[in-house]
Amino acid sequence: MMEERGLSLAHTTIMRWVHQYGPELDKRVRRHLKSTNDSWRVDETYVKVKGQWMYLYRAVDSKGNTIDFHLSKTRDHRAAKRFFKKALQSFHVSKPRVITVDKNPAYPIAIEELKTEKKMPVGIQIRQVKYLNNIVEQDHRFIKKRVRSMLGLKSFRTAKSILSGIEAMHIIKKGQLILRDKSVQNEVKFIHQLFGMAA
Structure with missing residues (x-):
């Protein structure tokens, strides 16, 4: 695609851009998202x-x-707790009334610890019903498809950077931005504005 436009770029250059701008895109996009329920x-x-x-x-x-x-790197209540803390600090997130999880015992422990620390609402309902989680499991598919096509991630640090960019683009594609007119052109224009580029 780049060669068609008269540009010659090494794939390593593009990967460096992904590592640098993936987390930055994720950070900048979050301030422009519709509130979740x-x-x-x-x-x-x-x-x-x-x-x-x-x-x-x-x-x-x-x-x-x-x-x-x-x-x-781990799948335990400490990792779940770190995740919930991060999620609760997001700009666009409504405090949860109900959290649906699978049968992983780490989630109730993490939620109870956060309630004790007064970082999560006390009256929150926890539902451990697998079929109600189909929506998030379906959402995993997009992310996993992108990661699979890359033939693996080479380090934990770069994996976090790449996943930040993939998640940010997925959020944009799902229409979570506060845009008057939802079109690909407006999404591109929005990203250009985020980075101060001429459209």
């Missing part, structure tokens, strides 16, 4: 990093809007 669907999926399985914690609301994500 208070019904969270939380699940983790596996991602291979340098030949080892890591855990990508993800949450969406009941309408499928992305709440947040967190890559972790």
Whole structure:
């Protein structure tokens, strides 16, 4: 595609851009997102990093809007707690009324600890019903498809950067931005404005 336009770029240059601008795009996009609702669907999926399985914690609301994500080397209540803390600090996130999770015992422990620390609403309902989490499991597919096409992630640090960019673009594609006219041209224009580029 670049050669068609008379530009010659090494694939390593493009990958450096992804590492640098993926997290930056994620950070800048978050201030322009519609609010999520208070019904969270939380699940983790596996991602291979340098030949080892890591855990990508993800949450969406009941309408499928992305709440947040967190890559972790472990799958325990401490990792779940870090994920919930991160999600609760997002600009566009409504405090949860109900959180639907699978049968992973780490989630109730993490939620109870956060309630004790007064970082999560006390009256929150936890539902451990697997079929209600279909919406987040379906949402995993887009992310995993992108990661699979890259033939693996080479380090934990670069995996976090790449996943930040993939998640940010997924959020944009799902229509979570506050845009008057939802079109590909407006999405491109919005990204240009975020980075101070001429459209």
